[in-house]
Amino acid sequence: MANDKSPLSGIFTPNLTLVDEKGQVLEEELRRYTDWLIDKGVHGLYPNGSTGEFTRFRPEERRRIATIIAEQTAGRVPILAGAAEENLQETLKTCEFYAELGVRAVAVVSPFYYKLSPDAVYAYFAEIGKNSPIDVTLYNIPMFASPIDVPTVQRLSEEYPRIIGIKDSSGDLPHMMRMIQAVRPNRPDFTFMTGWDAALLPMLLMGCNGGTNATSGIAPEWTKQLFEDATSGNFEAAKAMQYRILQLFDRAIGTGDFPDGFRVALQLRGFKTGWGRQPQTAAQKQQLEELRGILAPLLDETAISEALHS
Amino acid sequence: MANDKSPLSGIFTPNLTLVDEKGQVLEEELRRYTDWLIDKGVHGLYPNGSTGEFTRFRPEERRRIATIIAEQTAGRVPILAGAAEENLQETLKTCEFYAELGVRAVAVVSPFYYKLSPDAVYAYFAEIGKNSPIDVTLYNIPMFASPIDVPTVQRLSEEYPRIIGIKDSSGDLPHMMRMIQAVRPNRPDFTFMTGWDAALLPMLLMGCNGGTNATSGIAPEWTKQLFEDATSGNFEAAKAMQYRILQLFDRAIGTGDFPDGFRVALQLRGFKTGWGRQPQTAAQKQQLEELRGILAPLLDETAISEALHS
Amino acid sequence: MANDKSPLSGIFTPNLTLVDEKGQVLEEELRRYTDWLIDKGVHGLYPNGSTGEFTRFRPEERRRIATIIAEQTAGRVPILAGAAEENLQETLKTCEFYAELGVRAVAVVSPFYYKLSPDAVYAYFAEIGKNSPIDVTLYNIPMFASPIDVPTVQRLSEEYPRIIGIKDSSGDLPHMMRMIQAVRPNRPDFTFMTGWDAALLPMLLMGCNGGTNATSGIAPEWTKQLFEDATSGNFEAAKAMQYRILQLFDRAIGTGDFPDGFRVALQLRGFKTGWGRQPQTAAQKQQLEELRGILAPLLDETAISEALHS
Amino acid sequence: MANDKSPLSGIFTPNLTLVDEKGQVLEEELRRYTDWLIDKGVHGLYPNGSTGEFTRFRPEERRRIATIIAEQTAGRVPILAGAAEENLQETLKTCEFYAELGVRAVAVVSPFYYKLSPDAVYAYFAEIGKNSPIDVTLYNIPMFASPIDVPTVQRLSEEYPRIIGIKDSSGDLPHMMRMIQAVRPNRPDFTFMTGWDAALLPMLLMGCNGGTNATSGIAPEWTKQLFEDATSGNFEAAKAMQYRILQLFDRAIGTGDFPDGFRVALQLRGFKTGWGRQPQTAAQKQQLEELRGILAPLLDETAISEALHS
Helix, strand or coil: CCCCCCCCCEEEECCCCCECCCCCECHHHHHHHHHHHHHHCCCEECCCCCCCCHHHCCHHHHHHHHHHHHHHHCCCCCEEEECCCCCHHHHHHHHHHHHHHCCCEEEEECCECCCCCHHHHHHHHHHHHHHCCCCEEEEECCCCECCCCHHHHHHHHHHCCCEEEEEECCCCHHHHHHHHHHHCCCCCCCEEEECCHHHHHHHHHCCCCEEECHHHHCCHHHHHHHHHHHHCCCHHHHHHHHHHHHHHHHHHHHCCCCCHHHHHHHHHCCCCCCCCCCCCCHHHHHHHHHHHHHHHHHHCHHHHHHHHCC | CCCCCCCCCEEEECCCCCECCCCCECHHHHHHHHHHHHHHCCCEECCCCCCCCHHHCCHHHHHHHHHHHHHHHCCCCCEEEECCCCCHHHHHHHHHHHHHHCCCEEEEECCECCCCCHHHHHHHHHHHHHHCCCCEEEEECCCCECCCCHHHHHHHHHHCCCEEEEEECCCCHHHHHHHHHHHCCCCCCCEEEECCHHHHHHHHHCCCCEEECHHHHCCHHHHHHHHHHHHCCCHHHHHHHHHHHHHHHHHHHHCCCCCHHHHHHHHHCCCCCCCCCCCCCHHHHHHHHHHHHHHHHHHCHHHHHHHHCC | CCCCCCCCCEEEECCCCCECCCCCECHHHHHHHHHHHHHHCCCEECCCCCCCCHHHCCHHHHHHHHHHHHHHHCCCCCEEEECCCCCHHHHHHHHHHHHHHCCCEEEEECCECCCCCHHHHHHHHHHHHHHCCCCEEEEECCCCECCCCHHHHHHHHHHCCCEEEEEECCCCHHHHHHHHHHHCCCCCCCEEEECCHHHHHHHHHCCCCEEECHHHHCCHHHHHHHHHHHHCCCHHHHHHHHHHHHHHHHHHHHCCCCCHHHHHHHHHCCCCCCCCCCCCCHHHHHHHHHHHHHHHHHHCHHHHHHHHCC | CCCCCCCCCEEEECCCCCECCCCCECHHHHHHHHHHHHHHCCCEECCCCCCCCHHHCCHHHHHHHHHHHHHHHCCCCCEEEECCCCCHHHHHHHHHHHHHHCCCEEEEECCECCCCCHHHHHHHHHHHHHHCCCCEEEEECCCCECCCCHHHHHHHHHHCCCEEEEEECCCCHHHHHHHHHHHCCCCCCCEEEECCHHHHHHHHHCCCCEEECHHHHCCHHHHHHHHHHHHCCCHHHHHHHHHHHHHHHHHHHHCCCCCHHHHHHHHHCCCCCCCCCCCCCHHHHHHHHHHHHHHHHHHCHHHHHHHHCC
16 A cells, blocks of 8 residues: 555544653554554554654654554555655655655655745755655645745646645645645646644535544544545534544643643553653643643543544 | 514625715615625625725714615615724714614624733623624624634623624634634524635534625625525535635735725626725736736626536 | 924823723813923823824814813924824825914824735825825834835835824834935935834934833833933933833833723823723723832832932 | 853854855865954854754754864854754753863754743753753744743743853844843843844843844954944944944845845855755846845945945
């Protein structure tokens, strides 16, 4: 399946990077988590996204994380690997690494820190489109990185077949529609994925192929169900699920510093997550404990299951 | 129907205020426009909204505009009249005026110029909720006025039965969902209207009761069709129409200063609109002429009609 | 002095509008306040600015407020009267009114609510520059109204002698320098006033002619001293005073909704201010009471006086 | 001098990283540039700042760049080395490296990509303050990285003697004054440097100890002169120079993508700069050529020199 070139579709999990108390990757737990996600029905995995805190790991650690997940997945679902590095050349080397690893595609976030002009964003992705040995999805997350505007997406899609899609985490539905309207006529194969869980269902209804959603790493049963209901026309059920996911998403993203709220949530599903590499104050720890109390009744096995049939 | 107290629903047209070359209201043309909109199937009318440039008219002019429309409508559709004035006392007087005029409800935009705190926004609307003799819809348009946040909407909805709904022009779908989730359990009658045409269909699908959309003043046939298709489950047709409306909306809102692009569009439908009271440069006039050329093929009678059956 | 055409210079007080508990103007108290400000050494008065809550009064009330102040001032200091109305025509009529009243100039805030393009801002002020019978100062306050950018200020200054200056409340020092650099070579008489008390001294040092500062309505002794020290080269004293004014400004602007913190401060100087026309919650009232306790020791007569000699 | 523990003061140059057409560091040219800057009178050097594009080099390259500059400087002026890495642990290792290298202090930018809460920013710098073997300056650049707010700076300054100052590139003068007011009473040795060339003089006048200014890497003669005039009370000359520097700064920062405009400027001073590692479009190259024509007459030797005596 990893060599399958069919368009990306469905819910890809941007997984948390599970670490021990020293911030070192918990390989066995990460493998167990990978199996669990696949068993629960996610359509793909996405290591080294924002949820995975790619910026806080060293390049060789990022490669190792993706390798563990790819090995464990063993082709059961496609993998989208985050490949953005310090500069173009390093990003291209990482694209080569992932091509050899056999993942489905890479996701490359727009350059960050500096806020680049549309011209510069185009120039960066054009070089990747020209030189990458593996399929590339653009990654637009304007709250963190230089925005990729609609004309830039259109131009890149028309010039570089290697660029096969975009993951957009703006959460702006008309923006997504503008991209779809600008790109699909000439690139019907181009994939649109939303990274904003709060708008997953309406994004799917208006034409997105799927999502890369942090809540799918917490409650993969729910996002799977939503996707299936949405694509099979079972709209009322999908809508109810979207409101449920919104509650989980808002609470997890609204407490502490991202992605700490999602760590609390995943701990409630039975995984060791650690607390990453960003130190916390006592006040932050207290808030996260309070979140645990709030999320616990939503995420026990009974509640997870009941939501599927309500 | 004007005395009907059923919840607001459907597409309300925030009408342009038609004026002559001196900026004076064209009463006969406004009456003709009112009839035309009703004939084309809009579910309600909404004078003195942002599209109607309420801030550029004197208070007595605003009342006259609403009165003309109410007289001409003669109860055929409900009217939502913009009632925001300089301060609380003037706004309440205007509410009284509209109560006597017999319109369905008033819409009161959050105070603007100063950016008020949530407490101050609450205090303002609480006084209106307490004292208005006519039903009130809140009007949230954060790009222009002090934002009305979710807890404030929830609190107002629970404390003041006179406040019967909100018109939200943020275009932020998860924000709308958060409001619906917070308010509906205790106020199932509370009405949610979106003012952001670009997201009309997904807003309706996720639970909005309708919209107050400037494009409905240009192509009421299309917004009516979208609303009917959305509510009857004819989703694919509604989706195609939403993409069409997006094109009209983006072009009309993206050229010149709002609402000049909509004036060009309405001229193409056969109405005298004038150019309002805000002077224009030659460069702006030129841009609007170019827009005319772009919009003309979209808005001739054949194109309007064909879109309904494609 | 009211007919004096010399450039505006020094500290103009954007006065609070003193009202009773019903929000009606307290004429006698406003006259007493006018005298007090002039006695304390302000260089000018500025009714109907943002501090005076011009948007919350009806047009005839605004004219009455300015008339009271002009009468009471009786030429002792120049008056800059806020003249922005609903639209161009009304603003021009108000300019005519103020020309007859004999004030030094009007201040016209850029159109607000709608966020106008630079072209539209230009077109609006060009008409005023062409038609006003009284000198005009532009008023740029981008946090509340459409911004007036540097090329627009330059163009207006070169085309319309009636436009004699700008009051800028952005607080952005390089922006002020860019305006000065762009305008002064061709209009050496053009006046630059800063409305951002927190940067008053550095603005003066880099070339501003003066300020329109809310703190001058509270502690006119301090702003007068700062201005005199700045212009006479007594820099260390001016700097110490700027830091003191910053404390007053931050506390007054940072508590409650503007300009309530300034009302508390002025009450401490012995004036009845009322609470304006915007209702308050109990929580807001409590915050303002706490502010009273914080400001009291800064604003008693001894503290006011000691600051002048420290 | 590198072991001197006196407070940082004066103008530190955040140097461009000179590279060849492949993006590899031009060691000899960088050494020549180092000598030139010191000869022209800069008070310190600052490798691996934003101007040096630290995010686009690999960690070992960053260390190499700082090492070249430190070796070449050989203690003639103090060095502030940018030390921010992927995470706390890597940053601390880099602090150790720079302690051994013998530079004066490190500058650590607030974490970027994710927008951290004030608590998280505090927690990060607290760990650095506790564990760094070398003096640390905070680096606040809110347009690119998580903001460091005033209470956080105050708290860090009071708890960690290792933290000796802040470089602030917000350009917000009242913000700088608030920091100075909050910190100096308890930490009179704490250093405040501005990174915003457009406001260098007013920042110095209001209490900053110096600046880290990209224009000092282009026209070190000018920034030296401004600093000397400012500190010796030769205010009018300093003011004229500030306006000149503003022109250079605005043009260099306003064309192309940062820091390309500064590269063009430095080429005009006779250095090979390369174009970094971020690809450019033809349109960007054309803009930079136009900038060359604009900057050339400002930056020839005669113009540089004449400005010093005008």
